Amino acid sequence: SGPTLFFVDWEGLVLRCDLEKGLEMRKWVLSGILATEETYLSHLEALLLPMKPLKAAATTSQPVLTVAQIETIFFKVPELYEIHKDFYDALLPRVQQWSHHQRVGDLFQKLAGQLGVYRAFLDNYELAVETAEKCCQANAQFAEISENLKVRSPKDCKETAKTSLEALLYKPVDRVTRSTLVLHDLLKHTPTSHPDHPLLLDALRISQNFLSSINEETTPRRQSMTVKKGENRQLLKDSFMVELVEGARKLRHVFLFTDLLLCAKLKKQIGGKNQQYDSKWYIPLTELTFQGPEEADPLTVPQVPDEELDAIKVKISHLRSEIQKEKGSKVIDRLRKKLCEQESLLLLMSPSMPLRLYNKNNGKSYSFLISSDYERAEWREIIIEQHKKCLKATSLTSMELQMLTSSCLKLQTVHHIPLSTNKDEDESSGLYGFLNVIVHSASGLKQSLNLYCTLEVDSFGFFSNKAKTRVYRYTTEPKWNEEFEIELEGSQTLRLLCYEKSYNKTKQNKEDGDGTDRIMGKGQIPLEPQSLQGKDWQRTVIPMNGIEVKLSMKFTSREFSLKRTPTRKPMGVFGVKISSVTKRERSKVPYIVRQCLEEIERRGMEEVGIYRVSGVATDIQALKTAFDTNNKDVSVMMSEMDVNAIAGTLKLYFRELPEPLFTDELYPNFTGGITLSDSVAKESCMLNLLLSLPEPNLVTFLFLLDHLKRVAEKESVNKMSLHNLATVFGPTLLRPAEKDSKIPTNPTQPISMGDSWSQEVMAQVQVLLYFLQLETIPTPDSKRQSILFSTEV
Numbered sequence: 001s002g003p004t005l006f007f008v009d010w011e012g013l014v015l016r017c018d019l020e021k022g023l024e025m026r027k028w029v030l031s032g033i034l035a036t037e038e039t040y041l042s043h044l045e046a047l048l049l050p051m052k053p054l055k056a057a058a059t060t061s062q063p064v065l066t067v068a069q070i071e072t073i074f075f076k077v078p079e080l081y082e083i084h085k086d087f088y089d090a091l092l093p094r095v096q097q098w099s100h101h102q103r104v105g106d107l108f109q110k111l112a113g114q115l116g117v118y119r120a121f122l123d124n125y126e127l128a129v130e131t132a133e134k135c136c137q138a139n140a141q142f143a144e145i146s147e148n149l150k151v152r153s154p155k156d157c158k159e160t161a162k163t164s165l166e167a168l169l170y171k172p173v174d175r176v177t178r179s180t181l182v183l184h185d186l187l188k189h190t191p192t193s194h195p196d197h198p199l200l201l202d203a204l205r206i207s208q209n210f211l212s213s214i215n216e217e218t219t220p221r222r223q224s225m226t227v228k229k230g231e232n233r234q235l236l237k238d239s240f241m242v243e244l245v246e247g248a249r250k251l252r253h254v255f256l257f258t259d260l261l262l263c264a265k266l267k268k269q270i271g272g273k274n275q276q277y278d279s280k281w282y283i284p285l286t287e288l289t290f291q292g293p294e295e296a297d298p299l300t301v302p303q304v305p306d307e308e309l310d311a312i313k314v315k316i317s318h319l320r321s322e323i324q325k326e327k328g329s330k331v332i333d334r335l336r337k338k339l340c341e342q343e344s345l346l347l348l349m350s351p352s353m354p355l356r357l358y359n360k361n362n363g364k365s366y367s368f369l370i371s372s373d374y375e376r377a378e379w380r381e382i383i384i385e386q387h388k389k390c391l392k393a394t395s396l397t398s399m400e401l402q403m404l405t406s407s408c409l410k411l412q413t414v415h416h417i418p419l420s421t422n423k424d425e426d427e428s429s430g431l432y433g434f435l436n437v438i439v440h441s442a443s444g445l446k447q448s449l450n451l452y453c454t455l456e457v458d459s460f461g462f463f464s465n466k467a468k469t470r471v472y473r474y475t476t477e478p479k480w481n482e483e484f485e486i487e488l489e490g491s492q493t494l495r496l497l498c499y500e501k502s503y504n505k506t507k508q509n510k511e512d513g514d515g516t517d518r519i520m521g522k523g524q525i526p527l528e529p530q531s532l533q534g535k536d537w538q539r540t541v542i543p544m545n546g547i548e549v550k551l552s553m554k555f556t557s558r559e560f561s562l563k564r565t566p567t568r569k570p571m572g573v574f575g576v577k578i579s580s581v582t583k584r585e586r587s588k589v590p591y592i593v594r595q596c597l598e599e600i601e602r603r604g605m606e607e608v609g610i611y612r613v614s615g616v617a618t619d620i621q622a623l624k625t626a627f628d629t630n631n632k633d634v635s636v637m638m639s640e641m642d643v644n645a646i647a648g649t650l651k652l653y654f655r656e657l658p659e660p661l662f663t664d665e666l667y668p669n670f671t672g673g674i675t676l677s678d679s680v681a682k683e684s685c686m687l688n689l690l691l692s693l694p695e696p697n698l699v700t701f702l703f704l705l706d707h708l709k710r711v712a713e714k715e716s717v718n719k720m721s722l723h724n725l726a727t728v729f730g731p732t733l734l735r736p737a738e739k740d741s742k743i744p745t746n747p748t749q750p751i752s753m754g755d756s757w758s759q760e761v762m763a764q765v766q767v768l769l770y771f772l773q774l775e776t777i778p779t780p781d782s783k784r785q786s787i788l789f790s791t792e793v
């Protein structure tokens, strides 16, 4: 069944039927109908339960409600109950004594003939809800009753669930909008030769006329007719999005139909299974525009510090590894609940790209925050495209809006909030590790442009921007040849976006001008473990509306990404023991470290994301070679390079040390020391361990530490907190060299997140963070004596 709602395409109805299978299916469809009817009856019963005592009280001296109020609120409910009870009682024995010749069409025909009662109910519905609301406000006793109505469970008559009057009053609305869907299902499995067939067709015709008549009746209240009779309102796109409402982030589910955009909220699940949407607002497409009075109404996006997002990510990876460890134990549900909370928080807090929509008609504006420009562009494109086709204004009555909202549950294509806890067990868990991507070139451009690309990957279930090439100016054939290293966390797709840089100064007030750059093309490719794992560079082409971008990719799983491999070139500096280098150089701190730090202190302290943003890999390789070959021009080279490449070179140096700066030997001591809970014991233990490091390691570390603290002092500008720096440098400085590298026995099998991996990384981050936060740590030029003194107090 397609997204057909209350405008059923009569002629288009296709009846396909495999005779025997169809007849078997008929029984299943009918059993399903019986079950829903049973539930529906229990709802109506629950609704009727308080009616009799209320009526009895109405004639006493202490009435809860007046007779008129009762009649308004419960209008036609007893009649609806009678109709459905009769229907159910007649259908049940026929399904129980099933044969392929069993006839049920007359029952459906009769039920359709009684739809007039629904019309009366629907006409009164708004008034009933309003009256109930007023009565609740005026009368505490009724408020208590209406919040605590008991519905018996159809399976077990003793079990009951609590629900509200409002929810129950909505049930008939819901039921009637689904009446044609049920008939469609049944007809699909009834052969045309079956005596039921003409009866069911008749019932469908009546139901359909009924539903479109509700629609027609409301026409005078509209500006014009929306959708011609016989046409379908179809769902084009839906997804979860974050809406900014008066500065607060709210999770919404947004539905784009052929004639309107509906923003809804998934109601909290009280009883478990029964989800429901609440509509928040809608804009008819004819009234929707992206251009609003921006100057009069500037948008301020509340920024969440990276540190906070990182802290959430750390918690998530911690919880995930806990869950792996505790498989099958009782605490798992509690852990999963916590994981779900943290992932929801991340989903809500991380998006920061605004998508603003305006309603021309009433001047209202709405803002969504999106983490992927790809998705933002998709929404814009599909709305603009549909905008061209949709010429007539839509206006929904509150009734129609309710019906449309209730249909969203059936229509939705995105069923779960993108959280790992909502994923099915057998769903691919994606890749963990590092993806090196070289963006080579683009072809197929019609005119000379200033072009750059960005790369997005999904992690923790949603997409975000990971890297950006530089702008290649005035060309139809840009050749970037830039390499990026992107961390993958459960990633399944790589997306590429191509932008034309806008140098229009009049629009520069927006944050770094990105908002004005035009998307020239976008494309995506799946990251398949089978084709990426255990392989070398792979070339690929991403086609995007007329443009083609050439890429190379190489995946390194986490197990290998920080492997320390001693170099075969003993005269170099990369991969050579730090003590050999300082001895050869007759220095305390290797030349490469001093040079890089000097350059970064000179011009990188205010660079946003310094040490975090990946530098251009080709520049890093060039610098590495220059240092390894003791090139005299290295400082000239450095002064001309992007400062992120220098930061990247420094990180690479520490990462490739054959032994970590904190040494293999003392690694267990450091990670053990950090777990001490007594702060005095911890400080003396940690400082003593630090002092046990070989001299070049100690002096180099203190030199670096001093620099990193200065970087963090400029956090308000460069956005690098001590925590961010510890995340970047922790594994680089501490991760031990592996004695025997673990070669996966089956390289085609996706390597999932190792249990201990995130635990280990967290310990490494904690150790570094401890030293970064310690105020009494001596500066590199102080004497070793003074360090000893401070720990032996």
Ligand SMILES: *[C@@H]1O[C@H](CO)[C@@H](O)[C@H](O)[C@H]1NC(C)=O
Pocket: 504, 505, 506, 507
């Ligand atoms: C710059 O932007 C303004 C405002 O949108 C526009 O009027 C103007 O034509 C643009 N200039 C160029 C050179 O594109």
Ligand SMILES: *[C@@H]1O[C@H](CO)[C@@H](O)[C@H](O)[C@H]1NC(C)=O
Pocket: 666, 669, 688, 689, 692
């Ligand atoms: C590190 O731990 C090992 C094993 O517990 C111990 O033998 C050694 O003395 C410790 N080293 C330092 C410097 O504390």
